[in-house]
Amino acid sequence: MNGQVPTAATVLSAWDGMRCLFTRDLRLALRRRSDTFAALFFFVIVVSLFPLGIGPEPQLLRRMAAGVVWVAALLAAMLSLTRLFADDHQDGTLEQLLLSAAPLPLLVLAKMAAHWLVSGLLLALISPLLALQFDLPLEAVGVLLLSLLLGTPLLSLIGGIGAALTVGLRGGGVLLSLLVLPLYVPVIIFGSGAVEASVAKLGVTGHFSLLGAMLAVSLVLAPVAAAAALRISVE
Amino acid sequence: MARDGGRARTWTGRSLAIRMERLLPMLELRDVACVRGGRRLFEKLNLTLRPGQLLRVSGVNGAGKTSLLRMLCGLQAPYEGELLWQGARLDALRENFNCQLVYVGHAAALKDDLSALENLQTAVRLGGTVAGAPAARMALQSAGLRGKEDAPARTLSQGQRRRVALARLELAQSQALWVLDEPFNALDTAATDWLLGLIGRQLGCGGLVVLTSHQPVALADALAQVVVAL
Numbered sequence: 178m179n180g181q182v183p184t185a186a187t188v189l190s191a192w193d194g195m196r197c198l199f200t201r202d203l204r205l206a207l208r209r210r211s212d213t214f215a216a217l218f219f220f221v222i223v224v225s226l227f228p229l230g231i232g233p234e235p236q237l238l239r240r241m242a243a244g245v246v247w248v249a250a251l252l253a254a255m256l257s258l259t260r261l262f263a264d265d266h267q268d269g270t271l272e273q274l275l276l277s278a279a280p281l282p283l284l285v286l287a288k289m290a291a292h293w294l295v296s297g298l299l300l301a302l303i304s305p306l307l308a309l310q311f312d313l314p315l316e317a318v319g320v321l322l323l324s325l326l327l328g329t330p331l332l333s334l335i336g337g338i339g340a341a342l343t344v345g346l347r348g349g350g351v352l353l354s355l356l357v358l359p360l361y362v363p364v365i366i367f368g369s370g371a372v373e374a375s376v377a378k379l380g381v382t383g384h385f386s387l388l389g390a391m392l393a394v395s396l397v398l399a400p401v402a403a404a405a406a407l408r409i410s411v412e
Numbered sequence: 413m414a415r416d417g418g419r420a421r422t423w424t425g426r427s428l429a430i431r432m433e434r435l436l437p438m439l440e441l442r443d444v445a446c447v448r449g450g451r452r453l454f455e456k457l458n459l460t461l462r463p464g465q466l467l468r469v470s471g472v473n474g475a476g477k478t479s480l481l482r483m484l485c486g487l488q489a490p491y492e493g494e495l496l497w498q499g500a501r502l503d504a505l506r507e508n509f510n511c512q513l514v515y516v517g518h519a520a521a522l523k524d525d526l527s528a529l530e531n532l533q534t535a536v537r538l539g540g541t542v543a544g545a546p547a548a549r550m551a552l553q554s555a556g557l558r559g560k561e562d563a564p565a566r567t568l569s570q571g572q573r574r575r576v577a578l579a580r581l582e583l584a585q586s587q588a589l590w591v592l593d594e595p596f597n598a599l600d601t602a603a604t605d606w607l608l609g610l611i612g613r614q615l616g617c618g619g620l621v622v623l624t625s626h627q628p629v630a631l632a633d634a635l636a637q638v639v640v641a642l
Contacts, residue, residue: 191507197537201526208525269519276485278511278540412488 194279195287202291212257213295220253220300224307235312242311243321243372247365250300250325251358254332257296258357259350261288261340262407271344275411285407286400289337297329313376320375327388328368334392334399335360341406363391436498437462438620439484439589443493446479453479454642455492463588463618464636466611468629471642477624478518480642481593484622485515497589511540512588516595520577524566528552528576531565535580543583551582556603571598578603581610590614592623 206213227245228238265271274284304325308318339357343349371384437460445455453476461467469477482488483495486502486509495502497509522531529548536543543551552561555575565573578595590611596604608630611621615635623629631637 193542194538194540197534201523201530201534204530205523205525268523269517269521270523272487272515272517272519273521273535273538275487276510276513276515277538278507279538280507284538 191279191283194277195283198274198284199287199291202288203294206291206295212260213299216253216256216296217299217303219256220249221303221307223249223252225310228310238311239313239376240373242308242313242317243324243369243376244365245311246304246307246321246325247328247369250297250304250329251332251361251365253300254296254329254336255354255357257292258333258336258340259343259353261292261337262344263340263349266344266411271407271411275408281404281407282400285337285341285403286396289333289400289403292337293330293333297325297333301325301329313372317372317375320381321372323385324368324371324388327385327392328364331364331388331392331395332361334395335364337403338399338406341403341410344407344410346410364388367391437496438498439622440496440499441493442496444480444483444490444495445492446476446483447491448476448479452491457493457640459638459640461620461622461638462636463620464615465620466615466629466631466635466637467620467622468637468639469622469624469642470626470639471624475642477642478593480640481515481517481591481622481624484589485513485591486510487515513591514539514580514584514587514589515591515593516577516580517593520565520573522565522568522573522576525564527562527564528557528568528572529561531576532579532583535577536583539580539584539587541583541586547583548579551579552576554582554606555579556606571600571603574598575603578607578610581607581614585614585617585619588619590619590621590623592621594624596625596627 224246227241231237231241262271265274275281277284301322305318305322308321313321336353336357339353339360342356343353346352367384367387371381371388374381374384439459439461441457441459443455444457446453457480459467469480471477479488483490486506489503497505502509521535523534526534529545529552532548532552533543533545536548549561552558555578557572557575557579560568560572565576568576574597581590584590595607599607611629612631612635614621615631629637
């Protein structure tokens, strides 16, 4: 020992704990880029397979575009969701999160936000490029991008509850899909519905309002539910 | 107890406060029972820990040592009975208790892709205090990890990972309760002496230490040691 006593005295707020965990998760994603890119490539390939499989029928493709992109986004989000809490559980950092001085729901929210940033946001940003393959009109491409920007955070939030419930279970991945995919139904209905409405030259504000309302509700409730689920799973 | 009262106490401030609190129990277990997998591991466990006491939990493998430690942290609810921290139930305190607690479990709780320094700083920050890079570096060096501060945790040996986890204790003087699960495992003699020094310092300024260990802990005679055999 050095004789001198290093000090760690400053008292931190819950906000600091959140920010610390958020940057830690982003840093981890940056150092393990292959995981992020794997989900992204999966999304790109699944979406591209449809036009190749169906053939050059612009009318049909245009009608399918939104549904295909949305389903592929759901599946790509599921890929990384299984590891949202499982990695932390395995190396013991999850217990430290549960014992953190910051409230657990806020920490869970920070993890979900980091997850969205490296999965949902990237998927949404690349989607206009993929929409070209389906010959979507420009306006519908914009609507698709917006609907994904509003809808993908929901995937991380709702999926986080499932990931928290299945943490530490063997074969948790399959169970997670069974738990979470049905809950995604309203998101996909209104998300792809917005694009279809735009193609049919109908108003899209209704769809966006509903997506926004769902996002607002799950932003508040999902972290609390996931935190409660984590406490049960870890015990 | 108010959140700030527990944490912002300084070195000398705490020693003064201890004289006042000497008789007040910090941690109490009342009729605690533990059931794992349908089997009753222990029951009617009563314990009172006062400032400056070390509790050593001993017992054969599977006797419920880790379960007891997890209960003390609030990770696991007792099957029966209740746990009190400064007179209040643990499950009601949550974050107010967590900011006075350091738990080092079986796993070192390190992220393989982060460096030792980043791991330590994250752990300290999540615990509710902040350690600047110089303080964290110094803590790692006293843990015997000079030159390894910026190495990714994946490149460290088992004992070195353990040292990174325990280096947190260097920076945890403001936390009143340390709960350590088999802290001496995988440590060499030098590291064991270092850890004993840290534990002695924590007890000397009125903190509590709970640990599991098969061997008696070689503490200075002046320090109080309670042994529970499960």
